[in-house]
Amino acid sequence: MSALTANEISHLRKSLRRHPTETEFQMVTAQWSEHCSYKSSRKDISQLPLSRTRIGLNGGFDAGLIEIGNDLVLTVRIESHNHPSAIEPYGGAATGVGGVVRDILSAGTRPIALMNGLRFGNINGNNPKVNQHTRWLLRNVVRGISDYGNCIGVPTIGGELEFDKSFDNYCLVDVLCIGLSKTSEVVPNFADTEDLIFLLGGSTGRDGIHGAAFASAGLNREDRSAVQIPDPFLKKILIEAILEAVEKGYINAMKDLGGGGLACCLSETSYSLGKGFDVDLSRVRLREEGMTPTEILISESQERMFLIAGKENRESLEKIFAKYEVGYSIIGKVCSGHNIKIRHHSKVIADIPSQIVACAPLLNRRSAYPSYLRKKAATKLHLPKNLSPILLDLLGTPNLCNRSWIYEQFDSEVGLRTVLRPGEGDSSILRLVDGKYVAMSLDGNCRRCYLDPYQGTLGCLSEAVRNVICSGASPVGLVDHLQFGSPENPEVFWTFKQSIAAIKDYCDAFKLPVIGGKVSFYNEKNDSPIKPSPVIGAIGIGDKLENIGKARLSPRCHIFVIGSTKEELGGSEYYLSFHKSEGGKVPRVDFAEDKRNALAVSDLIANGVVKGVHDCSKGGIAIALAESAINGNTGFDVDLSLAPNTCDRIDSLMFSESNSRYVVITERPKEVSEILTNFKSRIYCRKIGHTSDSAANDTVQYRNGNQILVNLELEKLRLAYNNSLENMLNDVGI
């Protein structure tokens, strides 16, 4: 486990001008872990254009807040729980959900939706042991999220999933939570001297001791005691109790207990509020006997919240806690000065300025161009003769196939806000009030980010924003979750810096703020780093629910493609699954074209002339069309050579994953052409074909001029797409 380095210890002594006590030393060790302090990444992430309206304080960035009018605010937060999920997938994933929900709750906002981004190793590769392990991880991660999210009554409205060999015997579990509240009810976050400090919810035990340190090193040994135990029922009543107290205005400041436990919560809150705390650990409710003060301070037991309230509200708060039968204790009070004073019974065991604990000395990590990139030259790949079997195989690959086996285990509708459920559109949609809605999309692409972390990250940003655009919403902000191997490896750190540069450039070009984010390093198993895995969430707000199209074909419609297809197949599903190639040129983002096409599509949707829009991403135009056909139960006939492109080969035109492209489905082709022709700048757009007249004996046909490339019954596509994930999961024979 990573303790403090010699430099850090001397920095601590210098700042304190004395030796730290044992308790102080342990607090600082927890807070200065990579997980809590962001000591490797803070210098870089500070370049990002963070939103001005932020609340709370949580490690690197904070839970983001978006004012959406009508006296309402949304909060958004993304977190991961990778190490714990890799060794105990059920509990790790469940407590991952629990943690991010607490962040949203800390602002006093009601959690209204969850999303998840999941990454696993090979599930149908050559190594049966790995496949089996992946199945075990996937089943239990899904069950963990399902049991927790469903029980607390927060719908899981969507997500994304990727399989890649760099995650073999490991996994990434990212959870995003959205909160909603009246602007006037957001917790004000202040503290007055003599205010009371409540510790509410679960009791404190030895689970999750050293969790932050555990997450701040590679996963080389399985430390199950560092994984916390979920209790969604307790979380549910905690949510209701806290929101009742928030509504009444009884809470001055609030924070959840997450990584680093009470130690980090005390130091970060004291530092952000600019107040001192006087806390007695003997007042903390314990579930185990004989816990040392240090164990109490750094335990990461779940379902605990830290509240600061005025004395005058004590009785009212106690009534609410009694109504919901939530355990609590008053562990201390706010005092003047800036020190955290910690007692155990009457003995003072720490008395340290919170600023020293909260502000770890930042590191300058070395970065170096990765040697693997020098070797990744593109190879000449043969042009396959028959494209039909390739299309069917692609539809059934783990990275593209139907995910309903997963999302049907999530309650996606509780709360009565879900307008587009998982699988129904490119983004998930929640209605708010007066026809307003929020569209959310989460996207990642580790293979492209591996080959070119800068363009790869831009691609994730572009895709997330495209998905929101497809739902007729205007993007208002982004969240990012940057997941990499060890920052001590200069080649890994170089990829991290490239990713940050991409986010900065994209945000500058599109004038979008980063409203929340998280960095997770040390994602390694046995010293082998994962592929760079930034996951981007885009949040959009729309106000015409009636204009939302679904990503599905319907009979008697015309099909347009907006955006140019280029020879950009590096990291594509086609290269990987058919040519077994991981090299090649990664799709680039042309900011001007990306922006132009997004505006054009928004214009079409706002004018109400489209039935549906689908983003072209993984698997290219061919897969985007096939998915829309399956979802809409309607076939089509298209001539791909009509689509704007600069491709040399027909397989590239079908499967290239160039950015900034949309498939538009409409019953009013003339109006679509008219709007696009009169658009203020030139849009690359062509009608490529039409959908079938009826659903009887339906077929899909892809042509290259008059040459038929693929002609298949829709039912065949459906079978390939629908059954594969379930078959892989049930493949217990291997």
Added chain:
Amino acid sequence: MRKIGVVVFPGTNCERDVFHVLSDVLHIETEYIWHDRQDLDGFAGLVLPGGFSYGDRLRAGVIAAHSPIIHQVKKIAKDGVPVLGICNGFQILIESGLLPGALVKNERLNFVCKWIDAKVKNTTTPFTKLFQKNQQIRMPVAHGEGRYVADGLTIKRLRQKNQIVLSFLNENPNGSAESIAAICNPEGNVVGMMPHPERASEGVLSPVAACIDGSTFFRSLMHYLGEAYST
């Protein structure tokens, strides 16, 4: 107008949804009933909404079924007051003995959330009066323990006494005996159903063209209680 009560236990999580549909969509006077309330005087009907009362510990619905308010629910049910249990509410009605049989883990052992087709088989209950006999409707289910099971005699009686209110059509999402999706007591005033009618009461939330089949359950209740409602 007489009011409808929405019974809330710790862990119930669909109470605000049911309240919203009754109160905001159908404009029915509605009131939450926290589980420690002593009397249920003045309520013309009750809804036990879905969720995870007491975290589904031991098994779904069993702890709530032993809480004091259930005595009151039983009392007014005996007096003929309409009582609707949805999802976890259905599980509670079963565990409290107000409805026969048992709800066990879904056949596939996974939680299942999806829209399903169902057929209305009994249109005499206060909650199904406004349906046509054998009407096909769509609503979502969302549960882990919704597979209805009972011994052969019980099933036979349910059939004979017209106590099967809804059955799944086309696809049986949880493996229920006889594809049962909802049942009632012999008197018909206590109905338990696995699908969520409150989630199919507003067209904008429906995945299929503006389906509001769910609202008919609540509108039936108001009709039964002698009020004419139009929405």
